[in-house]
Amino acid sequence: xxxxxxxxxxxxxxxxxxxxxxxxxxxxxxxxxxxxxxxxxxxxxxxxxxxxxxxxxxxxxxxxxxxxxxxxxxxxxxxxxxxxxxxxxxxxxxxxxxxxxxxxxxxxxxxxxxxxxxxxxxxxxxxxxxxxxxx
Numbered sequence: 001x002x003x004x005x006x007x008x009x010x011x012x013x014x015x016x017x018x019x020x021x022x023x024x025x026x027x028x029x030x031x032x033x034x035x036x037x038x039x040x041x042x043x044x045x046x047x048x049x050x051x052x053x054x055x056x057x058x059x060x061x062x063x064x065x066x067x068x069x070x071x072x073x074x075x076x077x078x079x080x081x082x083x084x085x086x087x088x089x090x091x092x093x094x095x096x097x098x099x100x101x102x103x104x105x106x107x108x109x110x111x112x113x114x115x116x117x118x119x120x121x122x123x124x125x126x127x128x129x130x131x132x133x134x135x
Contacts (some may be wrong), residue, residue, distance in 0.1 A: 017041050025050070034059070034084075043088075046070060049077040052096075056084040062108070066093045085116065103133050 014022075018041055025031045034057040039045065044066045045053055052069035061067065065088045069080045078097030082088065086100050089108035094100060100135035101118035111125040121130045 012111050014038065015041065020047055025053075031055070037061070040065070043067070046080075046096075048072070052077060052079040054079065054081040056082060056086075056102070058085045059083075059088070060086075061088045062090040062092075064091045065089065066091075068096045081094060 003132060009105065018039065021039065021041060022033060022035070025045060025092070026033055026135055029047060031045060031050045031053040033039070033055045034104055036057045037059040039061045040063045042063045043061045046067060046069040049069040053067060055061070059082050065081045067082065070077050076096055080094060080096055081099045081107045082094070083102035083104060085102055086104040086106070088094065088106045089110065091108055092106045092110045092112070094112045098112050099115045100112065101107065101116050101120060103119045104108050104116045106112060106127065107123035109125065110123055110127040113126045116122060119132045123130050
C-alpha cells in the first residue's frame with residue numbers, strides 16, 4: 001500500500017451506519033468484505049449477486065460508486081474483485097467480472113470495463129490508464 005492511500009485510510013473513521021452496513025453486507029447478504037475497507041454509505045455494492053463481491057483490506061470506495069456483479073440483459077453473474085489498498089472514486093462504476101488489482105486508483109466518474117493490473121491509475125469512460133501508482 002502506498003503512503004497516500006495509508007494517509008487516506010488513517011483519516012477515515014466509520015460512522016455507525018457504515019458499521020451497520022458492513023455487518024449487513026457481510027453476514028446477511030454474504031459479501032466478502034474486509035473489515036478494514038472503508039465504504040461510503042451511499043456507495044452501491046451489488047445485491048443481485050452479493051456472493052460475487054470481494055473487497056480486500058484497506059480499500060476505499062467513495063460516494064455513489066457502483067460495484068456490479070451481474071448483467072441482467074445477458075444473464076451474467078460474475079465475481080468482481082477490488083484488490084487491497086485500492087481507491088474507487090466518486091461515481092465510478094466497476095462492471096461485472098472485473099478484477100481491480102492491489103493499490104489501484106480509479107478516478108471519479110470512471111467506468112472500468114477491463115481488468116486492472118496492480119498499481120494502475122485509470123480515468124475516463126471507458127477507463128484508460130494514466131500510469132502506475134507508487135509502490
